[in-house]
Amino acid sequence: TLEEALVWAKGKAPLTVDIKRSVPFEKVIETVRKTExxxxxxxxSYTFPAAKKLHMLAPDxxxxxxxxxxxxxxxxxxxxxxxxxxxxxxxxTERSKEFNQALHLKGVFTILGVIGNLDRRAEARGDEIYASFIQNGADILATDRPIEAAQIIKNLSPSKSSKSPYFTHVN
Known part of the structure; x- marks a missing residue:
């Protein structure tokens, strides 16, 4: 359950919580609060109206x-x-370094979804591609290959890697 995942992750991993269409925002927010x-x-959020509603319901x-x-x-x-x-x-799809930098200037971390084509490219051409995503400004990778990506990323020097934590996508 979502509650079990949130409890398990405490102190171990930050999470992005995917809210399914049939689930009211209020119920997810209540579970996040209940589990602290x-x-x-x-x-x-997949749309700007949804983001606005979520922010209105839980601005923190x-x-x-x-x-x-x-x-x-x-x-x-x-x-x-x-x-x-x-x-x-x-x-x-990988964004330009300049685009990622524009978001960083606003104080925002970026998540690149490497799930799908980019994961398949890494599998076919070599996992080193994960390092290039980070060096190009992605702070967080949403991947189906977290072990392979982490092995490459942990070898980056601090000046070339992101300062952000890894996020795990929970459906």
């Missing part, structure tokens, strides 16, 4: 919001959600 998981559970919680381009940066700013409540999911 506010400090390590970021709620995933972190949100994972899809931000893949300049237009989406502007759309997020129109919601009045403060940047310090946002982790940017930059999609499943």
């Amino acid at each position: 998981s506010e400090a390590y559970a970021a709620l995933i 919680l972190m949100l994972s919001v899809t931000i893949r381009n300049e237009n989406e940066i502007k759309r997020l700013e129109e919601t009045d959600i403060p940047w310090d409540r946002v982790i940017a999911f930059t999609g499943v």
Whole structure:
């Protein structure tokens, strides 16, 4: 259950919590609060109206919001959600170093979804590609290959790697 996952993760791993369409936001927020998981559970929103509603219901919680381009940066700013409540999911295609830097200048960590094509590319061409994602500005990798990605990333020097923690995606 979500409650069991939140309890298990306490002190071990920060989580992004994927809220399924049939589940009311309020119920997820209630479970996060009940388990005292506010400090390590970021709620995933797939639309700006959903992000705005989640922020209205729980302004103290972190949100994972899809931000893949300049237009989406502007759309997020129109919601009045403060940047310090946002982790940017930059999609499943690698973004430019400049785009990631623009988000970093706002104080935002970025999540690159390497699940799918990018994981398959790493498997086919070599896991070293995970290092290039981090060096290009991805702070967090959402991957189906966490062990392989972690082995490569842990060998990066501090000046070339992200300062962010690893996040685990919980469906």
